[in-house]
Amino acid sequence: MVSALALRGLAYAYPGGRAAVAGVDLALAPGELLCLVGPNGSGKSTLLRLAAGLLAPGAGRVELDGRPLAELRPRERARRIAFVPQALRALPDVDVEGFVLGGRYAHQPRWQSAFRRPGAADRAALARALREADVEDLAGRHLDELSHGQYQRVRMARALAQEAPLFLLDEPSAGLDPEHQVQLFLLIERAVAAGRTALVVTHELNLAGRFAARCVVLERGRVAAQGTPAEVFRPAVLGAVFGPHLYYGTAAADGPDALRPLVVPWPAPDSGHSNR
Amino acid sequence: MGAAGGAAERTRARRVPGGLAALVLALGWVLFLAWALRQGTARTFSWSEVGRGAGGALGLGEGLADLDQTIWRLRALRALVALAVGGALALSGALLQGLFQNPLASPGVLGVTSGASLGASLALAALGGFAPALALGSGASLGPLLVTLGALVGALAVLGPLLVVAGGGARLSVPSLLLAGMAMNALCAGLLAALQSLTLSDFEVARALFAWAFGTLDDRSAAQAGLVWGALLLGGAAAPFVARELDLLAGGEEDAAALGVPVRVLRLAVLLLAALLAAAAVAVVGQILFVGLIVPHLVRLAVGSGHRVLLPLAALGGGLLVLGADVLQRAFLPGVDLRPGVLMSLLGAPFFLGLLLARRRELSAW
Numbered sequence: 001m002v003s004a005l006a007l008r009g010l011a012y013a014y015p016g017g018r019a020a021v022a023g024v025d026l027a028l029a030p031g032e033l034l035c036l037v038g039p040n041g042s043g044k045s046t047l048l049r050l051a052a053g054l055l056a057p058g059a060g061r062v063e064l065d066g067r068p069l070a071e072l073r074p075r076e077r078a079r080r081i082a083f084v085p086q087a088l089r090a091l092p093d094v095d096v097e098g099f100v101l102g103g104r105y106a107h108q109p110r111w112q113s114a115f116r117r118p119g120a121a122d123r124a125a126l127a128r129a130l131r132e133a134d135v136e137d138l139a140g141r142h143l144d145e146l147s148h149g150q151y152q153r154v155r156m157a158r159a160l161a162q163e164a165p166l167f168l169l170d171e172p173s174a175g176l177d178p179e180h181q182v183q184l185f186l187l188i189e190r191a192v193a194a195g196r197t198a199l200v201v202t203h204e205l206n207l208a209g210r211f212a213a214r215c216v217v218l219e220r221g222r223v224a225a226q227g228t229p230a231e232v233f234r235p236a237v238l239g240a241v242f243g244p245h246l247y248y249g250t251a252a253a254d255g256p257d258a259l260r261p262l263v264v265p266w267p268a269p270d271s272g273h274s275n276r
Numbered sequence: 277m278g279a280a281g282g283a284a285e286r287t288r289a290r291r292v293p294g295g296l297a298a299l300v301l302a303l304g305w306v307l308f309l310a311w312a313l314r315q316g317t318a319r320t321f322s323w324s325e326v327g328r329g330a331g332g333a334l335g336l337g338e339g340l341a342d343l344d345q346t347i348w349r350l351r352a353l354r355a356l357v358a359l360a361v362g363g364a365l366a367l368s369g370a371l372l373q374g375l376f377q378n379p380l381a382s383p384g385v386l387g388v389t390s391g392a393s394l395g396a397s398l399a400l401a402a403l404g405g406f407a408p409a410l411a412l413g414s415g416a417s418l419g420p421l422l423v424t425l426g427a428l429v430g431a432l433a434v435l436g437p438l439l440v441v442a443g444g445g446a447r448l449s450v451p452s453l454l455l456a457g458m459a460m461n462a463l464c465a466g467l468l469a470a471l472q473s474l475t476l477s478d479f480e481v482a483r484a485l486f487a488w489a490f491g492t493l494d495d496r497s498a499a500q501a502g503l504v505w506g507a508l509l510l511g512g513a514a515a516p517f518v519a520r521e522l523d524l525l526a527g528g529e530e531d532a533a534a535l536g537v538p539v540r541v542l543r544l545a546v547l548l549l550a551a552l553l554a555a556a557a558v559a560v561v562g563q564i565l566f567v568g569l570i571v572p573h574l575v576r577l578a579v580g581s582g583h584r585v586l587l588p589l590a591a592l593g594g595g596l597l598v599l600g601a602d603v604l605q606r607a608f609l610p611g612v613d614l615r616p617g618v619l620m621s622l623l624g625a626p627f628f629l630g631l632l633l634a635r636r637r638e639l640s641a642w
Contacts, residue, residue: 054530078536089528090377093581102524106536114519114584162535 002066003027004197005166009060010050011221012043020046022221023060028199030165033192035208036201038218039242044201045086045170047218051199052083052168064166078106082159083168096146096154097139100129103161125161133157133187149180156187167191167198173207185211205263209233210253217241233261244268292578294585301592305359308599312355315607318347350495357496358602358616359595360504361557362567365389366594367511368553369568370575370587374522375546378453379576382569383554386453387434387460389565392551392558394464394471395430397485399423401475424503427559431551434460491562491617493602500560507556511549512591518546519583526581564617566624567594573631 005028012021021043028034038044049055051062053069062069064080072080082103092099104122118126130136133156138146146154152172159167169188173181185207192198202208208215209229216226217237225237232238235248247266250259313326321329325340329348332339339345369382383389399422438456468489475481521542524532533539557564571594572586579585601619605612614622 049530052534054533074533074538075536078534081534083534085530085534088531090526092523092526094523094526098582102535105520105524112520113516114523115516 003063004030004032004065005051005199006063006066007047007051007060008063010047010057010062011059012046012050012055013058019221021050021057024218024221024223026216026223026226028166028197030197031192031195032214033188033198033200033212035212035215036199036218037203037205037208037215038224042218043221044218046221048083048168048170048199048201049085052081053077054083075106075110078162078164080164081166081168082162082164084155084159084170084172086170086174088155091143093143095140095142096135096157097126097130099143099154100126100158100161103129103158106162125163129157129161132160132190134183149176149183152176152180152184153187156184160191165196167196167200169198169200171201171203173202173204181207205233205238206251206260209261209263210251229261233263238263291580294579294589297575297579297585297589298592301589301596304596304600305592308596308603309355309359311607312358312599312603313348313351315603316347316351316354317606317610319344321348353496353498353501354493354602355599356501357504357560358493358599360501360508361493361561361564361616362571362594362596362598363591364504364508364511364553364557364594365564365567366571366575366597367508367515367587367591368550368557369594370572370583370590371511371515371518371522371546371550371553372568373572374525374583374586375543375550376453377525377528379573380569381453382566382572383431383550384565384568386438386457387464388431388551388554389558389563389568390461390464390468391434392427392431392555393489393563394468395426395428395433395555396423396559397426397468397471397488398430399426400484400488401471401481402426424556424559427555428552430464431555431558432548434464435547435551488562491564491615493561493616496560504556504560507553508591511553512588514545514549515587515591516584518542518549519587522546522583523581562615562617564598564620566620566628567597570624570627570631571597 005026007024007026010021010024010026011019013019024047036044036047046055050057051069053062053072056070064072069077092102094102101118101122104118104125107122107125108116108119127136130139133153135150135153135157138150138154143151143154152175156172159169167188172188173184176184181204185204188198188200189211200208200212212229214226215229215232217224217232219241224241225232233248235246238246245265245267247264249262249264251262252258253260310326313329314321314323321344325344326348328337329340329345329352331337332345333349333352340348365383368388369384372381372383372386372388373379375381383392403422438460472482472485472489475485521532521537524535524537525539525542529539532542554568572590575586575589575593579589598616598620601623602616605614605619
């Protein structure tokens with residue numbers, strides 16, 4: 001089967017020469033939800049940008065359905081990849097509906113005059129995206145009136161409106177309260193169930209373990225480990241990457257793997273920092 | 277989001293529908309155009325004389341007596357040039373602000389105007405003996421074209437390095453924008469001064485450069501009016517085709533690229549357009565600062581930041597500002613011949629300082 005997304009020998013160095021991504025091979029099957037975890041600065045966001053075609057790799061290449069990503073023009077790329085970065089540079093001065101319609105740009109004729117109104121397909125995609133992201137009631141609100149939880153869902157709505165088969169999400173649940181974190185992952189799960197493929201960078205190890213079929217651990221720009229959550233979220237694997245301050249347990253979940261790993265930040269009992 | 281939400285909400289509540297704002301600005305154009313035709317340094321026409329002059333100019337009627345018809349024609353050209361110059365500068369500013377995602381960008385702040393000024397001056401100096409005729413009157417037919425070309429090359433020469441400073445992709449931060457603009461302005465001013473001192477021995481050329489440096493709306497030729505109107509119409513026609521793209525840039529270049537905006541092509545197209553607009557304006561009337569900075573600001577406050585509405589309204593507003601300032605100055609300070617560039621600086625600098633003071637809380641975050 002052809003991979004929905006394949007990273008082959010991907011490497012990227014910052015302008016100073018320090019390697020951010022140092023030879024990564026990774027493939028996502030169509031319909032897979034893969035979580036990418038790793039310490040701060042391990043190259044997760046850079047890897048996602050490379051996969052999105054927003055950075056040109058120093059070596060290696062990215063393939064979409066077996067085709068080199070570099071061959072795609074910006075609009076075609078945007079019809080196939082919805083990339084949601086951690087944060088936008090600035091908050092656009094626009095309401096939710098206008099913002100989500102921005103996701104339709106790549107579906108509209110090139111250099112279209114701003115006076116042409118969105119077509120029926122755009123309207124339908126907008127309505128669907130607002131509904132799927134559960135932000136229909138926010139449609140007329142301005143972006144700066146939203147809570148962070150609402151804002152993150154609205155950004156997901158714009159990605160949904162792009163109607164791209166591949167989602168690349170950079171810490172979509174960062175800064176959200178537990179309820180909103182779970183809601184956001186449920187939203188991603190629904191999008192994947194509807195046929196999309198998703199690569200999600202996250203620090204929420206437990207939600208990664210609960211929702212992803214496969215997790216990849218990135219350390220210093222390389223894949224340190226990968227496998228099912230049960231294979232990866234063990235002291236022998238994570239301890240080497242994240243350090244000793246983790247507590248490991250299990251929690252019940254639906255489905256065949258009824259028990260999922262639980263990993264909680266917790267000072268190691270023998271670390272002794274509090275006694276000094 | 278956050279604490280600024282309340283204030284932003286109140287600002288939005290005061291917003292004017294784009295159509296209404298366009299109507300008000302268009303009425304302003306008509307009003308000041310009529311006023312400019314009626315009154316001037318020479319005699320005041322009656323309204324029927326204004327109408328007959330229009331008939332004469334358009335070949336629809338007998339027109340006025342020879343001298344009066346000439347006065348009418350000069351007034352019309354002056355007003356038309358003022359409208360187009362203001363419109364071109366404000367549209368250029370609105371484009372640059374959208375491109376750099378920065379409300380402090382403008383052809384003046386970035387040094388594009390002084391670059392155009394330097395380029396035009398070099399062309400004037402190169403034309404040598406023909407220069408006085410060009411600077412002071414309608415001149416030879418080739419001259420204005422060369423001066424405009426010089427202005428355009430100068431404007432682009434400034435924008436090129438600015439793009440490099442902007443990192444080729446990053447949002448141009450306010451400090452780096454202001455510093456780069458400052459450096460460019462200083463460089464162009466220095467080169468202009470060098471040019472002036474080198475040509476000092478040639479009285480005719482020196483005088484032409486000096487007169488031109490001040491800028492003037494006096495005695496502009498039909499060719500010059502046509503040039504700046506051509507640039508404005510071209511810019512106005514192109515604006516709707518970059519408006520949506522500029523809107524999508526609001527979240528940053530990377531975000532726009534992820535949505536499929538061809539960022540590199542867009543940046544090049546918008547820069548060329550902004551440079552052309554500013555260069556045409558500078559080539560015809562000399563340096564006018566602040567129009568490109570202030571007008572897009574005011575329009576944005578009134579109608580919001582959507583470029584579909586912002587770009588055309590900025591062009592309308594810029595024309596209204598330059599023509600209105602010229603008409604009002606001639607009406608109420610008749611003996612004082614303030615050049616348009618001087619007038620705009622005198623009006624614009626205090627306004628700019630006021631703007632910085634009024635927004636100092638949000639600006640302190642820079």
